[in-house]
Amino acid sequence: MKSVPELVEGGAVDLPAVMAVMNESFDPRYGERWTFAQCAGLLPMPGVWLTLARVGDAVCGFALARIVADEAELLLLAVRKDAQRHGIGRRLLDAFLSGARSRGAEHFHLEVRDGNPAIHLYESAGFTLAGRRRDYYSGDAGRTFDALTLAKFEPPRR
Template sequence: MATIEHPVCLRPGDSSDLDAVMKVMTEAFGDRYGEAWTRSQCAGILPMLGVSLVVAREGENIVGFSLSRSVADESELLLLAVLPSRHREGIGGLLLDNFVERSRSAGVTRVHLEVRDGNPAIEMYRTAGFRPVGRRRNYYHAPDGRRFDALTFAQDVFS
């Protein structure tokens, strides 16, 4: 994985970051595979107990984000996106490591995520210690009618 060329810092995000988060999501996911969430879905989940938004900032610009949810002793990475122009700089790995470490610090014993089969991020998840544990057939629905499987990955974490 390449190293980050510019200083990127992570900070907790909130609803005031939604415009920038939606810009990153639109650029990162587009509408090819049906992976992106709507603004109302993001706004609706943010106030829920156990939900965390983390933004990756470079100066005043948000270049990536993660959205996760913790319930009992498990955490789920709901979304992770980085601007395509910033791919392969280590920003996604930084966000992923932050998710795992925050989960571990909170006493979580297992973290998991779902990703579209064929998504290049799968290699990052495998490198970070996530292992495949399931498949949801035809989970993602593209606007053109195509369907794509979701792969479920998990990792046991211990404090």
């Protein structure tokens, strides 16, 4: 990656680019990928925000999140394959945490497929295992995969 991506707020107009990143980043054999309709239906809901990592007009990553009361959830985080291992995922994760804190979050959580390499990223940011959902993801050929629920708590700063 030659240029450092800027992080910008995204919206419904960016969904085709988000879907392109998602389709490249999530291997269909694991069943983690969301549909356009799922993303489009969620974006206008209160407390939902989309952060894009962009180089020029090209989206190379995104994070989709929501907050309810003091609980924030990272719903999706993806980085294009050719942009991975350049710190973009970390920047998007940090932007999620910062954006959630500014919206009043103290509790943060996410679900990730057991075995997904991103688990290391989340653990390095202070997330810990809070639970497991057996057979949560339905992948190719009828295979299922567990989801791990990871959580982080930050009491308000005084």
